[in-house]
Amino acid sequence: MRIHKGKALIAGVAALALGLTACSSSKKGGSTGNTTGGASSSASGTGNQPSGTKGKGIFASCGANPNTCNSGSTKPGGTFTYTIEKVITGWNLNSANSNTFDFAEVLDGVLPGAFTATPDLKPVLYSDVMDSATQTKANPQTLVYKIKQNAVWSDGKPIDASDFQFQWDTSDLTRCPKCAPASTAGYDQSLR
Numbered sequence: 001m002r003i004h005k006g007k008a009l010i011a012g013v014a015a016l017a018l019g020l021t022a023c024s025s026s027k028k029g030g031s032t033g034n035t036t037g038g039a040s041s042s043a044s045g046t047g048n049q050p051s052g053t054k055g056k057g058i059f060a061s062c063g064a065n066p067n068t069c070n071s072g073s074t075k076p077g078g079t080f081t082y083t084i085e086k087v088i089t090g091w092n093l094n095s096a097n098s099n100t101f102d103f104a105e106v107l108d109g110v111l112p113g114a115f116t117a118t119p120d121l122k123p124v125l126y127s128d129v130m131d132s133a134t135q136t137k138a139n140p141q142t143l144v145y146k147i148k149q150n151a152v153w154s155d156g157k158p159i160d161a162s163d164f165q166f167q168w169d170t171s172d173l174t175r176c177p178k179c180a181p182a183s184t185a186g187y188d189q190s191l192r
Helices: 006-023 101-108 161-171
Strands: 114-116 123-125 128-136 139-147
Touching: 006 123
Parallel strands: none
Antiparallel strands: 114 123, 128 139
């Protein structure tokens, strides 16, 4: 399997975001602390305080500033361990036969794409791989993707238009009737 090394950093950020979610408390909405069995569900343990979104300790600003609260320096390399609850039944994320949520979450951290999500879950151009993605025409909708010249897979092979073409071909049942794509969204509306 080829992976893009820059995505390992994204996996770490995603794991941290999950950790922040688990470590944060809430002051808006959420539970009033009244649960059956006498257990309190509020972060403060008083049982009467509503939950809030303020983080604790070094993550205190993460509720208000999720994109910048953990923006320390990083370095390439290292090991990242990811725990999942399902057995991986296949290694093709694009196939309906092996695409599970757990598998998608793991590979989302290492497979490159045109876009990624920020900690506040907004899509942004993945600048390790892409120079730009621009809509040049509305009808029919036309998008022009410009891939970075130095974007490569872990085996050194350049990431290029053929990678996008493969995804398109195997996600369009008119082009590949025997394929079992995990999703045909958008690909089934293409004009070729």
